[in-house]
Amino acid sequence: MITIATWNINGVKARIETALEWLKQDTPDIVCLQEIKSVDEAFPREPFEALGYNVVTHGQKGFNGVAILSRFPLEDATPRLPGDDGDEQARFIEAVISVDGGSLRVVSLYLPNGNPLGTEKFPYKLGWMNRLEAFAADRLGLEEPLVLAGDYNVIPEPRDAKNPQDWVNDALFQPESRGAFRALQSLGYMDALRACNDAAGVYSFWDYQAGAWQKNNGIRIDHLMLSPQAADRLTACEVVSRVRAWDKPSDHVPVVASFDFQPLPN
DNA sequence: ATGACAAGACTTTCTTGA
DSSP, rough: EEEEEEEOOOOOTTHHHHHHHHHHHOOOOEEEEOOOOOOGSSSOHHHHTTOEEOOOOOSSSOOOOOOOOOSSSEEEESSOOTTTTTTOOOEEEEEHHHHHHHHEEEEEEEEOOOOOOOHHHHHHHHHHHHHHHHHHHHTTTTTTTTTEEEOOOOOOOOGGGGGGGTTTSGGGGOOOHHHHHHHHHTTEEHHHHHHOOSSSSSOOOEEGGGGGTTOOOOOOOEEEEEEEEHTTTTTEEEOOOGGGSSSOOOOHHHHHOEEEEBOOOO
């Protein structure tokens, strides 16, 4: 069994103690991190390595930035979503893990927020989603297990928000954003959480402001999208909401999927 | 009511985020 998590930690330096505590408690095998807010040279690799993780990062100064932690060796770590060589924002890294029967590909992605509407930020989001769809379509040709894990900044459906009406003028809930997310599903990628849990009220983000956590005023925007070969091995998926109540929390919590894969002995 | 929090940076005020 292999567990793969996605978690927007909102700053790796500010969150290091919280992150290490969760890793010690739940011992995920692979963790896709977003919003590390650190350049690669300043990423605190050592405390993660001390817990047995290999670390690959693609960071930038001040904001954005993604990383993958893995108990198994990470091969061919490749930053940047193809399709726009002029895009300097650090939002994507792919790596490969050897498992029984071949390669398991894992992507940590931080999809653009897109707010406010009416600025260049929203078309940047939609363009990034088009590039992600093209990447996902291309990868289908490999016929390999692939997990596209990350902060998608998309509320897929009304049941994914406590108060959907609050989001109708927000980039996260625009028809174009939701349609681009559905395009991944139309290609054949499966939303891991929805494969396991059909209930409303499952959230991965609660704003720091206005007592959103205390009111359970949340949204589900952190997703693991699975290629058919990954979906075939899915055994469970859940949101780790208890982390949101800890001291110094991120505004996001981890989402963890379990798979019937065996890592290869190294 | 674009308020409220939080993190990071050429910081004591700004940008960015959702």
